[in-house]
Amino acid sequence: xxxxxxxxxxxxxxxxxxxxxxxxxxxxxxxxxxxxxxxxxxxxxxxxxxxxxxxxxxxxxxxxxxxxxxxxxxxxx
Amino acid sequence: xxxxxxxxxxxxxxxxxxxxxxxxxxxxxxxxxxxxxxxxxxxxxxxxxxxxxxxxxxxxxxxxxxxxxxxxxxxxxxxxxxxxxxxxxxxxxxxxxxxxxxxxxxxxxxxxxxxxxxxxxxxxxxxxxxxxxxxxxxxxxxxxxxxxxxxxxxxxxxxxxxxxxxxxxxxxxxxxxxxxxxxxxxxxxxxxxxxxxxxxxxxxxxxxxxxxxxxxxxxxxxxxxxxxxxxxxxxxxxxxxxxxxxxxxxxxxxxxxxxxxxxxxxxxxxxxxxxxxxxxxxxxxxxxxxxxxxxxxxxxxxxxxxxxxxxxxxxxxxxxxxxxxxxxxxxxxxxxxxxxxxxxxxxxxxxxxxxxxxxxxxxxxxxxxxxxxxxxxxxxxxxxxxxxxxxxxxxxxxxxxxxxxxxxxxxxxxxxxxxxxxxxxxxxxxxxxxxxxxxxxxxxxxxxxxxxxxxxxxxxxxxxxxxxxxxxxxxxxxxxxxxxxxxxxxxxxxxxxxxxxxxxxxxxxxxxxxxxxxxxxxxxxxxxxxxxxxxxxxxxxxxxxxxxxxxxxxxxxxxxxxxxxxxxxxxxxxxxxxxxxxxxxx
Numbered sequence: 085x086x087x088x089x090x091x092x093x094x095x096x097x098x099x100x101x102x103x104x105x106x107x108x109x110x111x112x113x114x115x116x117x118x119x120x121x122x123x124x125x126x127x128x129x130x131x132x133x134x135x136x137x138x139x140x141x142x143x144x145x146x147x148x149x150x151x152x153x154x155x156x157x158x159x160x161x
Numbered sequence: 162x163x164x165x166x167x168x169x170x171x172x173x174x175x176x177x178x179x180x181x182x183x184x185x186x187x188x189x190x191x192x193x194x195x196x197x198x199x200x201x202x203x204x205x206x207x208x209x210x211x212x213x214x215x216x217x218x219x220x221x222x223x224x225x226x227x228x229x230x231x232x233x234x235x236x237x238x239x240x241x242x243x244x245x246x247x248x249x250x251x252x253x254x255x256x257x258x259x260x261x262x263x264x265x266x267x268x269x270x271x272x273x274x275x276x277x278x279x280x281x282x283x284x285x286x287x288x289x290x291x292x293x294x295x296x297x298x299x300x301x302x303x304x305x306x307x308x309x310x311x312x313x314x315x316x317x318x319x320x321x322x323x324x325x326x327x328x329x330x331x332x333x334x335x336x337x338x339x340x341x342x343x344x345x346x347x348x349x350x351x352x353x354x355x356x357x358x359x360x361x362x363x364x365x366x367x368x369x370x371x372x373x374x375x376x377x378x379x380x381x382x383x384x385x386x387x388x389x390x391x392x393x394x395x396x397x398x399x400x401x402x403x404x405x406x407x408x409x410x411x412x413x414x415x416x417x418x419x420x421x422x423x424x425x426x427x428x429x430x431x432x433x434x435x436x437x438x439x440x441x442x443x444x445x446x447x448x449x450x451x452x453x454x455x456x457x458x459x460x461x462x463x464x465x466x467x468x469x470x471x472x473x474x475x476x477x478x479x480x481x482x483x484x485x486x487x488x489x490x491x492x493x494x495x496x497x498x499x500x501x502x503x504x505x506x507x508x509x510x511x512x513x514x515x516x517x518x519x520x521x522x523x524x525x526x527x528x529x530x531x532x533x534x535x536x537x538x539x540x541x542x543x544x545x546x547x548x549x550x551x552x553x554x555x556x557x558x559x560x561x562x563x564x565x566x567x568x569x570x571x572x573x574x575x576x577x578x579x580x581x582x583x584x585x586x587x588x589x590x591x592x593x594x595x596x597x598x599x600x601x602x603x604x605x606x607x608x609x610x611x612x613x614x615x616x617x618x619x620x621x622x623x624x625x626x627x628x629x630x631x632x633x634x635x636x637x638x639x640x641x642x643x644x645x646x647x648x649x650x651x652x653x654x655x656x657x658x659x660x661x662x663x664x665x666x667x668x669x670x671x672x673x674x675x676x677x678x679x680x681x682x683x684x685x686x687x688x689x690x691x692x693x694x695x696x697x698x699x700x701x702x703x704x705x706x707x708x709x710x711x712x713x714x715x716x717x718x719x720x721x722x723x724x725x726x727x728x729x730x731x732x733x734x735x736x737x738x739x740x741x742x743x744x745x746x747x
Contacts, residue, residue, distance in 0.1 A: 096169040098176070119198040122363055123169050126373040138362050
């Protein structure tokens with residue numbers, strides 16, 4: 085799961101995979117801006133075939149937060 | 162035809178684009194009543210992939226009024242070639258969007274009139290102040306009404322939006338505004354569905370009114386405007402036969418067993434052919450490039466009861482065992498069109514690759530194995546779009562048929578002069594008028610070979626010239642025993658002073674070139690000059706990669722070279738070819 089998540093993030097933000105970990109956030113990754121974040125949400129939804137609730141998307145402050153939501157949605161591939 | 166159509170792909174690609182020296186340049190502005198991040202990036206990438214270097218300007222959110230009305234705005238400084246104004250119903254109606262039925266019926270008309278006038282005024286101001294084209298998206302008809310199934314009355318919510326759209330279409334699209342075009346947004350909504358293109362989460366989060374997943378698809382809808390304005394639109398579809406126009410292989414399956422008509426596979430080919438025929442009727446040229454025994458294949462085209470396209474629909478037929486690339490080159494040569502205006506449909510992936518590799522100018526469609534997808538693949542192509550269908554477009558396929566017959570006569574008669582005599586050519590010379598101006602502009606934009614100066618003029622420029630005291634804008638209609646060729650030549654003369662005229666533009670469609678019509682045109686100019694007391698006619702030859710056929714024209718007619726100009730002294734005359742009958746209509 086992590087690997088696929090990192091891949092999508094690295095693709096959408098156009099940064100090297102090695103730069104991404106669970107602590108990656110808008111604070112330490114300049115490519116993470118508000119619009120790119122919406123693009124990311126959209127592509128994660130499509131790739132993992134899930135739908136985030138609006139309030140869940142508001143709680144995502146760093147990459148690790150995606151994993152918490154995945155658990156809630158039962159994504160563990 | 163991209164493999165990856167995600168928005169992130171376009172956002173990332175856009176960062177890598179570098180302008181090319183020889184690319185066609187296009188300046189595109191976006192104005193909108195909502196967030197349109199991602200639009201300009203997608204457009205730049207799509208342009209780049211089609212040989213266009215696109216420079217964009219994106220106005221600040223919701224600033225479209227100021228950008229158009231204030232002459233110091235960034236939009237004025239940017240000087241766009243094309244401007245997209247993306248409006249949306251929520252924005253235009255404001256709170257009325259939710260509470261339409263709280264407004265007394267009697268007031269609704271006034272509100273709609275006001276909203277319509279606001280958009281209309283923006284368009285008119287734009288038309289007066291910009292050289293750019295303006296594409297305005299029509300308003301989305303709401304898919305929900307609080308009235309539910311009882312919705313539908315006069316000036317109800319849906320009807321009100323429909324009325325605004327209808328008026329805009331009527332004023333601009335129908336009434337042939339040369340600059341303002343209305344894009345039918347509801348076509349986009351209908352194609353992909355409102356529940357897909359509008360995502361509430363994205364709307365509440367970032368005022369995104371076209372969902373991220375569908376932004377690339379929306380931009381693709383706008384590309385039709387971009388292709389035609391940049392002059393990269395396609396004119397000709399070249400088709401393979403086996404498994405492209407019918408199912409199966411004629412050489413193996415035989416006339417009775419190919420799939421065409423009343424079975425699931427056969428229906429897909431019939432539908433595909435019907436789509437092609439409709440395009441052909443509005444001016445797209447069709448040609449065949451197929452490896453087959455000529456007699457086997459032509460029998461299907463002539464006699465198969467379910468065949469939709471017949472011989473007369475094809476301007477050029479290459480059914481032989483020659484190389485497909487060589488055939489394509491011959492088709493381009495015989496039809497006198499560039500390889501870059503051709504689209505190639507062939508089901509065989511090997512042929513697709515081979516043509517892509519050998520002739521990168523040709524657009525090769527990635528036809529899948531499943532023929533049921535052919536009609537949709539074709540109807541989603543934006544490469545055939547033109548801003549306006551002219552009379553010449555709708556007559557084009559007949560003209561090419563005439564051309565085929567002319568060629569046959571020429572081959573039969575053998576002697577070229579004798580052939581010309583038998584053609585009964587009639588040339589009608591006319592001053593530009595509101596009917597011919599769109600076509601004259603189109604000729605200046607598209608004619609490459611017999612074009613002395615290759616100056617490109619938009620419709621409104623031609624219109625300005627034609628009403629100017631200092632210019633003469635005339636065109637020629639050519640007719641012969643095989644049919645009407647329509648308006649195929651034009652010239653624009655600048656009256657420099659009382660002694661001298663300058664040839665600003667002089668061109669003739671390549672279909673007509675070499676039959677004496679060009680001499681008739683120059684003869685007209687000289688006669689006109691003489692009767693106005695003009696002593697000298699001056700013209701320039703501006704060489705391009707393609708206009709070699711016109712290179713020696715001045716010299717042949719007795720112009721003398723003086724510095725960069727060719728000069729004709731009107732004491733002399735230009736001999737009129739005797740085989741042409743000239744009709745003046747001034």
